[in-house]
Amino acid sequence: xxxxxxxxxxxxxxxxTIAVKDISFTVNTGEIFSIIGPNxxxxxSTIRMISTIITPSSGDCFIDGHSLVKSxxxxxxxxxxxxxxxxxxxxxxGNYYLKFMASMISSEKSKQKEYFExxxxxxxxxxxxxxxxSSYSRGMIRKLLIxxxxxxxxxxxILDEATSGxxxxxxxxxxxxxxxxxxxxxxxxxxxHNMLEIxxxxxxxxxxxxxxxYEIGQPLAIKQKYNAxxxxxxxxxxxxxx
Numbered sequence: 001x002x003x004x005x006x007x008x009x010x011x012x013x014x015x016x017t018i019a020v021k022d023i024s025f026t027v028n029t030g031e032i033f034s035i036i037g038p039n040x041x042x043x044x045s046t047i048r049m050i051s052t053i054i055t056p057s058s059g060d061c062f063i064d065g066h067s068l069v070k071s072x073x074x075x076x077x078x079x080x081x082x083x084x085x086x087x088x089x090x091x092x093x094g095n096y097y098l099k100f101m102a103s104m105i106s107s108e109k110s111k112q113k114e115y116f117e118x119x120x121x122x123x124x125x126x127x128x129x130x131x132x133x134s135s136y137s138r139g140m141i142r143k144l145l146i147x148x149x150x151x152x153x154x155x156x157x158i159l160d161e162a163t164s165g166x167x168x169x170x171x172x173x174x175x176x177x178x179x180x181x182x183x184x185x186x187x188x189x190x191x192x193h194n195m196l197e198i199x200x201x202x203x204x205x206x207x208x209x210x211x212x213x214y215e216i217g218q219p220l221a222i223k224q225k226y227n228a229x230x231x232x233x234x235x236x237x238x239x240x241x242x
Contacts, residue, residue, distance in 0.1 A: 004029045004155050004187040005050070010059035012045045012211075019045040021211040022059065027156065027187050032178065034190040034202040036235065042211040043191045044160070050189065051081040051158055064155055080149040084161035087141070094129035094136070094144055101148045115151040122177065123147035139170025146174060150181055157181070158189045163197060175201055195231040205231070207238055214238050 005027040012020040020042040027033040035043050048054045050061055052072045060067055066074035088097055102115040120129065123143045133141065142163070150157050162178065163171035178201060182188055192198055198205060199219045207215040207222075215222055215238060219231060228234045 002029045003027070004031070005033075005061065005063055005189065007046075007050065007061040008059055010046070010049060010061055011057050012042075012049060012054065013057040018211050020049070023208070023211075023213045025206055025213065025216055027189055029155070029187055030182050030185050031203045032182050032188045032190065032201050034192065034198045034205045035208055036192070036195065036198055036205055036231065037208040038235075038239070041209045043208060045211075046208070047081070047158055047160060047189065047191055051079065052076055053081070078155040079158060080152075080154040080156075081158045082145055082149045082160065082162070084164050086145055088133045088144060088148075090134035091132065093132055094123075094125055097133060097144065098129070098148060098151070102151060105152050111152075118153070119147040119151040122150060122181070124173075137170070139166045139173075142166060142170070142174060143177070146177060150186060153184075154186060156187045156189060160191045161194075162190060162192065163194065164192075171197070195235070199231050207235060209239060 003026050007023060007025050009022050009024055010020060011022050023046065035046060037043050045054065049056050050068070052068060052075055056069065060069045062068070063075045063078045066078065068075050092100065098116050098119045102112040105115060106112055125140060125143060128140065133144070136144070163174050166174065175197065178188055190198070190201065202219055204216060204218055205222065206213050222234055223231065226234045226237045228237060
């Protein structure tokens with residue numbers, strides 16, 4: 001299995017505060033990898049560094065061999081990032097929004113058409129794409145945003161709180177959507193406070209606290225190691241030993 005993302009000794013300081021300290025991990029092609037931890041653990045800083053939004057204080061990461069530090073533009077060509085607070089232009093119809101976003105990714109008409117058609121298949125909103133986004137539920141908007149994020153089949157999709165605030169049905173549909181896309185080769189880097197979701201979705205997880213990764217492994221193996229019923233219990237036990 002090929003490596004899509006390689007994080008090597010990545011660190012981030014804000015003044016005298018160390019937000020992320022010398023972390024390393026890999027994400028394979030088609031793998032769903034999740035980072036979990038409490039507020040202030042370093043999850044957001046890690047994701048924003050990998051997304052090229054903020055610059056690492058030290059270390060590097062590589063997407064398909066492209067260095068984040070030396071070739072950030074190349075990295076951006078291979079990733080997509082969807083933050084929790086992302087929104088869409090509510091005065092647009094779903095169709096117009098997807099066409100507009102496709103035109104932002106590529107100037108080639110054939111590519112725009114391909115990306116637009118990919119997004120339609122992924123979001124499965126049907127005739128509702130003819131309606132203005134202002135009439136959409138939160139779940140519909142999230143489906144639209146995820147389909148936009150992966151319309152060009154990026155090597156790595158980075159999603160922060162993918163189903164936050166959604167009802168059970170919409171959350172399940174988005175989780176299935178992520179699993180289906182991973183099977184087709186897109187790697188996912190997820191961050192969430194929803195341990196049930198992380199356990200259901202993830203091939204592997206990393207537990208981070210105070211900027212340090214303390215565990216990396218498959219959810220079942222980590223639960224067995226800590227003799228825990230679920231990931232919440234695992235995190236509690238890890239946190240007590242920090």
